[in-house]
Amino acid sequence: MDLTVVLTGRAPYAFTIVLLLIGLYGMMAKQNLMKKLFGMNIFQGAIILFFIVHAYKTGASVPVLDDALGTDPTRYVNPIPHGLMLTAIVVSVATTGVALALLIRIYRSYGTIDEVELLERLRKDESR
């Protein structure tokens, strides 16, 4: 395995991969739905950082045009991932709101947001 290739010159990608796995672990292993939601938010953070890492150029400035730098694209970091992630962050806030609303509804209907207890209650409801 040529892991050295990844870790020299591509270290930020490895960091986003670790963050992504932490988020996935939260979504898979935790039983509390709220903790699963936290995991999903960490996952989203990893994706956002992954895009931002792509935008970086060594020695480049922020993508606000400066007379001293002219319009040479290599002097500014890539604006596209920044714009995309800017909207993605706001959309992720709104979708987190929807997820929390769903959790409130689940808690109102079943009195719990623990996955195991929830499945038990669903089974009880079906057998009735």
Add this chain to the structure above:
Amino acid sequence: MKALTLLVLAALGLVMLAAGAGLPLYGDASSPASLHVADDYVRGSMKDAHTPNVVTTMIADYRGFDTLGETMVVFSAGLACMLLLRGGERRPVPAIGRPRNNIVTDIVTRAMIPVIQLFALYVVFHGHYSPGGGFQGGALIATSILLARMVLGFERSQYLFPQRLGTPLGLLGIAFYAGVGLVALPFGGNLLDYSYLPLGLPPHMLRNWGILFVEIGVALAVTGTLISIFDDLTTGGQTGER
């Protein structure tokens, strides 16, 4: 079960690391993502729309249709919260700690709110020339109201922004955004093509103004939606008549 999860995730991590070897080097100026349109945006931003901030030009002008859709996603998330929580049977929700009236936090909050809102307006209207724009400014305005909701409590912060106005404000923002885009249609342009707005200015200045209108629309939509989501979540969808 936990051990199995860890094993699967470790394997997935190795696969992703191996695939990572094919990604462009960190900081590579000629990576595929930075070729093609990104260069055109940087070169054209000043010429086309007279806006130094390329991110703003990209969001509000070059990809304005995308942003319109994304603003609608945010707004429909607010609507989804409303439909999920306000409908159905009314059951008392567990009280979310009502703040005690504390004179220190009250005064500090009241002093901070106008400062936050002033900065938010700066972020919205200075988005052409510095990092900023509708999304960030809208989130900041919403933050100032949410601060009041959290510190002063739900009832005592109604005078700042009544709960019933959240969703209409979001709708107004989207209508403003789409409306400015529609104005370009009868004057011969495509939807959201601001160089056809009837303001009597050269095309690149018209697009500059178009970007400002878009930012205002987005800011209104984001403000209204975020406040309405927060109100729905904290009150459990109970409307004013408590």
